[in-house]
Amino acid sequence: MTLGACLREAITALRLNALRSGLTAIGVIIGVAGIIVLSAAGGGANRKIEQQINALGSDTLIIAPVKMENTGQRGPVVLLTDDDAKAIAERVPEIVHITREVDGNVTIVAGNASWTPEYWGVDASYADVFNVKTSEGRFLDERDVRSAAKVIVLGATVAEKLFGGAQPVDQIVRMGGVPMRVIGVRSTLGFVGGQNQDNHVFVPITTARSRLPQKEKIAPRQLNLIDMKVLAGADRAAVKEAILALLRERKHIRDGEQDRFDVFDPTQFVELMNATHGTLSLLLGATAAISLLVGGVGIMNIMLVSVTERTSEIGLRMAVGARKRDILAQFLTEAVALCLAAGIAGLALGAAGAYATAAAAGWPFIVGPQSVALALAASVGVGVAFGYVPARRAASLNPIDALRHE
Amino acid sequence: MTASGAGSIERPIIECVGLTKIYDIGVEKVQALRGVTFNVRRGEFIAIMGASGSGKSTLANLLGALDKPTSGDLTIDGAAIARMSGDELARLRNRDIGFVFQQFNLLRRMTALENVLLPLNYSQSKVSDGATRAKAKLEEVGLGARLGHTPAQLSGGQQQRVAIARALINNPNIILADEPTGALDTHTSHEIMRLFSTLHAKGLTVIVITHEPDIAGYAERLLQFRDGKLISDCRQDIQQDNRQDNLALAAGGEP
Numbered sequence: 139m140t141l142g143a144c145l146r147e148a149i150t151a152l153r154l155n156a157l158r159s160g161l162t163a164i165g166v167i168i169g170v171a172g173i174i175v176l177s178a179a180g181g182g183a184n185r186k187i188e189q190q191i192n193a194l195g196s197d198t199l200i201i202a203p204v205k206m207e208n209t210g211q212r213g214p215v216v217l218l219t220d221d222d223a224k225a226i227a228e229r230v231p232e233i234v235h236i237t238r239e240v241d242g243n244v245t246i247v248a249g250n251a252s253w254t255p256e257y258w259g260v261d262a263s264y265a266d267v268f269n270v271k272t273s274e275g276r277f278l279d280e281r282d283v284r285s286a287a288k289v290i291v292l293g294a295t296v297a298e299k300l301f302g303g304a305q306p307v308d309q310i311v312r313m314g315g316v317p318m319r320v321i322g323v324r325s326t327l328g329f330v331g332g333q334n335q336d337n338h339v340f341v342p343i344t345t346a347r348s349r350l351p352q353k354e355k356i357a358p359r360q361l362n363l364i365d366m367k368v369l370a371g372a373d374r375a376a377v378k379e380a381i382l383a384l385l386r387e388r389k390h391i392r393d394g395e396q397d398r399f400d401v402f403d404p405t406q407f408v409e410l411m412n413a414t415h416g417t418l419s420l421l422l423g424a425t426a427a428i429s430l431l432v433g434g435v436g437i438m439n440i441m442l443v444s445v446t447e448r449t450s451e452i453g454l455r456m457a458v459g460a461r462k463r464d465i466l467a468q469f470l471t472e473a474v475a476l477c478l479a480a481g482i483a484g485l486a487l488g489a490a491g492a493y494a495t496a497a498a499a500g501w502p503f504i505v506g507p508q509s510v511a512l513a514l515a516a517s518v519g520v521g522v523a524f525g526y527v528p529a530r531r532a533a534s535l536n537p538i539d540a541l542r543h544e
Numbered sequence: 545m546t547a548s549g550a551g552s553i554e555r556p557i558i559e560c561v562g563l564t565k566i567y568d569i570g571v572e573k574v575q576a577l578r579g580v581t582f583n584v585r586r587g588e589f590i591a592i593m594g595a596s597g598s599g600k601s602t603l604a605n606l607l608g609a610l611d612k613p614t615s616g617d618l619t620i621d622g623a624a625i626a627r628m629s630g631d632e633l634a635r636l637r638n639r640d641i642g643f644v645f646q647q648f649n650l651l652r653r654m655t656a657l658e659n660v661l662l663p664l665n666y667s668q669s670k671v672s673d674g675a676t677r678a679k680a681k682l683e684e685v686g687l688g689a690r691l692g693h694t695p696a697q698l699s700g701g702q703q704q705r706v707a708i709a710r711a712l713i714n715n716p717n718i719i720l721a722d723e724p725t726g727a728l729d730t731h732t733s734h735e736i737m738r739l740f741s742t743l744h745a746k747g748l749t750v751i752v753i754t755h756e757p758d759i760a761g762y763a764e765r766l767l768q769f770r771d772g773k774l775i776s777d778c779r780q781d782i783q784q785d786n787r788q789d790n791l792a793l794a795a796g797g798e799p
C-alpha cells in the first residue's frame with residue numbers, strides 16, 4: 139500500500155470518529171504546546187539575559203558604601219573618595235578600567251520641554267567600563283573631564299523627552315540654570331531588571347562637582363560609587379576580596395568589624411533570574427513530557443479500541459490481498475497522522491501561549507525552526523511509539539479469524 | 545484456449561489431496577474436514593452442497609487461502625499452499641482468487657467504486673488505470689450507474705454485485721463464492737447466478753457454495769458434502785435456457 143493511500147485511509151478513519159479522535163489528541167496537543175512555550179520562553183529569556191548582561195557590561199564590579207542604618211550598627215562616617223579609586227587602580231592589577239561616579243537629580247530644560255532624569259557625573263573611562271556606545275555624537279572624553287566642560291551626553295529616553303525627533307547634538311540645554319552643550323546620545327539599552335536604562339544623562343564628574351547640585355550633601359572629594367572593569371577571566375571573588383581588604387586597610391577597619399563598603403556585581407541578579415528560569419523550565423518540561431506520555435497512552439488505547447472495532451474490516455482487507463505489513467502501515471499511519479495533527483494543533487496553541495508569555499515577561503517572542511521541528515518530531519515519535527503495539531496486533535490477526543469476528 | 549479441449553493434458557487449477565481440518569476449541573476438537581480429495585479443472589463451474597456444518601465454508605476458506613489445512617495437500621495453480629509465505633498467500637488472494645461472501649463484506653464508509661478499488665491498494669505491481677478498470681468491472685456486473693453509492697444506499701443484490709466486481713478487479717482465475725445468494729431473495733439470487741454463469745462463459749473457474757438445488761443447477765459439476773467428507777461428485781446438465789442466455793451474453797461481452 140502506498141503512503142498516499144495509507145494517509146487517505148487514515149484521514150477517512152479519523153474523520154469518521156472526529157470527536158473521539160479530537161478528545162484522544164488533547165494530551166498530545168497539550169504536550170506539544172508545552173514544548174513550544176518552553177523552548178520559546180527559554181529562547182526569549184536567554185536572549186533577554188544576554189541583552190541585560192551586555193547592557194550592564196560584563197566583568198564589571200561596583201563599590202558602594204554600606205548604608206549603616208540598614209545594618210543597625212553605628213560607627214564613624216567613612217567616605218568613599220577619589221584617593222580610594224586611585225589606590226585601587228594602582229594596587230589591584232586585575233582592574234583594567236575604573237571610573238569615579240557622583241549622582242544627582244537636576245531638571246533639564248530644552249526650549250519648552252523639561253525633564254528630570256538622574257545625572258551621573260563620571261570619568262571618560264566610564265565608556266570603557268560599561269562598553270558605552272553612542273547613537274549620536276560622542277561620549278565624554280578626558281579633556282571634557284579635565285576642563286570641567288559644560289557638556290552632556292543624553293540617554294535615549296531623555297533625548298526623546300527633550301527633543302522628540304529633532305537632532306539633539308550641539309543643542310544647548312539648561313541644567314539647573316547651567317547651560318550645557320549636548321555632545322552625544324547613548325545607544326538605547328531598554329529595560330533591565332524592570333528599570334529604564336535610558337533615563338540618565340552623563341556629565342563630567344568635575345562639572346558635576348563644581349556646578350551641579352548633588353543628591354545629598356557630599357564632601358569635596360567624596361564619591362557615590364566607583365565602577366570598575368575586571369580583567370576578563372580573572373577570579374572575581376578574589377578581586378572583590380582584594381578590593382575589600384584594601385579598603386579596610388585604608389579606612390583602618392579592624393578584622394571582625396563591619397565592612398563599610400560593598401563590592402557587587404551588577405549581573406548577579408541576572409544570574410539569579412537565570413536560575414529561577416531554569417527551575418521553571420524544568421517544571422514545564424516535566425509537565426510537557428508527562429502530558430505527551432499520557433497523551434501517548436490515550437492514543438494507544440484508542441487505537442486498540444479501533445483495531446478491535448475494525449477486526450472484520452482487517453479480515454476483509456487480508457482476504458483481498460493485504461499483507462501483514464500493509465495492515466501494520468495502515469494503523470501506524472493512523473496513529474502518526476492523529477499525533478501529527480495533534481502536534482500541529484499543539485504548535486498553534488503553543489505559539490499563542492509563547493506569544494502571551496513573551497508579552498507578559500517582556501522578552502522577545504521566539505519560536506525557532508528547531509522548536510517547531512522538535513515539537514513535530516515529538517508528536518511523530520509518540521505516534522510511532524504508542525501506535526506500534528495496536529498496529530502490530532492488527533497485523534498479526536489471522537485472516538479467517540478476523541473475518542469471522544463480529 | 546478452451547477449458548474442455550485442453551482438460552486432459554492441462555494440470556488442474558486446484559488439487560486437493562486428503563485435506564483435513566480440525567478446529568481445536570479447547571474443550572473439544574471439531575473435525576470439520578475428514579480427508580477431502582478432488583481436482584478442479586481450469587474453467588469449470590462447480591457447485592458445492594451439503595447440510596449445515598458439513599464443512600463447506602471450511603473448504604472454501606482453504607481454497608481461498610484464508611486458512612491452512614491441518615493435513616493434506618492443497619495446490620492452487622501449481623503452487624503448494626503449505627509452502628507459501630504470508631506475503632505469497634496475500635499475493636494469491638489479491639491476484640488469483642476472487643472471494644465472494646454471503647454478507648457481501650463491503651466497507652460501509654466507502655462508495656461502490658472505492659470498494660471495488662480496495663484490492664488494488666494491495667497489488668504488488670503498480671496499477672495506473674485503477675479507476676477505469678473498476679468502472680469497467682462495475683459496468684460488467686450491471687452497476688455502471690451506481691459508482692458513488694455507499695453500501696447503505698444499495699440493495700442487497702446490488703451490494704453483492706459490487707462485491708463481485710471487487711473480486712474481479714485483478715482479473716483472477718478463480719471465483720470462490722460462499723453462499724453468495726444466502727442473503728438474497730429468489731429473483732435476485734437468480735440474477736447473481738446468471739452473472740456467475742457469464743463469468744464462467746468468459747473462461748473463469750467458478751466455485752459456488754449453496755444450500756439451494758436451484759442455485760446449484762447453474763453449475764456443470766456438483767460436489768456434495770456430509771460430515772466433512774465428499775460423498776458425491778457428478779457432472780450435471782446445465783439448464784438449456786440458462787446456457788444459451790449466457791453464451792449469448794458472453795459473446796456480446798467479449799472484446
Ligand SMILES: Nc1ncnc2c1ncn2[C@@H]1O[C@H](COP(=O)(O)OP(=O)(O)OP(=O)(O)O)[C@@H](O)[C@H]1O
Binds near residue numbers: 575576598
Ligand atoms: N472457527 C471455528 N472454530 C471451531 N469450529 C468451527 C469453526 N468453523 C467451523 N467450525 C465447525 O466446523 C464444522 C464445519 O463448519 P462449516 O462452517 O465449514 O460448515 P458449513 O458447511 O459451511 O455450514 P453452513 O451451511 O451452516 O454454513 C462445524 O461443525 C462448525 O461448528
Ligand SMILES: [Mg+2]
Binds near residue numbers: 600601602
Ligand atoms: Mg458455511
